[in-house]
Amino acid sequence: MKQKDGGHEDHDMWSEFGTAAGIAAAKLPGGSRAGLGERPDIDGLPAVQGLGDAPTIGLDEAVRHATAKVRQTAAPEGYHNRVDADGDGHLDKATYRGDGKGGAEILVDLDGDGKTDFIGHDTDLDNRVDFADYDKDHDGAFEKRMYDDDGNGYLDRTEWTHGS
Structure with missing residues (x-):
């Protein structure tokens, strides 16, 4: 370029x-x-x-x-979270970044291709994922979003994006 x-x-x-x-x-x-x-x-x-x-x-x-x-920023100082993004019972290797709004994003490459397949959003830095985006078919488009509606740390509601 x-x-x-x-x-x-x-x-x-x-x-x-x-x-x-x-x-x-x-x-x-x-x-x-x-x-x-x-x-x-x-x-x-x-x-x-x-x-x-x-x-x-x-x-x-x-x-x-x-x-x-554009909004890839450094993770909030001292922020570290652990997630099992694929639900296999083992913690996944994650990268952290700020979300530009005072929260953090947890990025995980689930299939090892070098691209993020899961982005967990911790909007209040309480080390619990408030909602998460998934690229289920590993095509670069996030087609699934899950929410932790009751704040207990478990994602319990799913929404699929249009076209998925």
């Missing part, structure tokens, strides 16, 4: 964010790209629906991916 002075990212005309040049090129008669070739993936983020002919996801999912990268 190109960089400008100061470390800011410089998206070119094929950016999924739809710069004016990219939008204009996409609207050329007959879909011609005037010999510019295929649109490269220059920012590493999922393509946004409705901007050109790239594979698409919903805008809400693209925003979720982008904000997840």
Whole structure:
């Protein structure tokens, strides 16, 4: 990815964010790209629906991916929690980060592929997961959310996201 002075990212005309040049090129008669070739993936983020002919996801999912990268902050000082994210009776190796709102997130890679499959949210830093997001099919999209409604430390209610 190109960089400008100061470390800011410089998206070119094929950016999924739809710069004016990219939008204009996409609207050329007959879909011609005037010999510019295929649109490269220059920012590493999922393509946004409705901007050109790239594979698409919903805008809400693209925003979720982008904000997840932005709000990665250090875990609150001294915070350490233990979770059994997969329910096998053994504590899972976890990474901790702040949630940007005074709480903490507990991240676990359940299948060892280097990607987070479980994010536990401890909103009040009481070392109990208040709610958790799961990527059950390990495709990078969190399709299940569980809640601890009574505050006893056990997740007892499940909601499935749309499209799962």
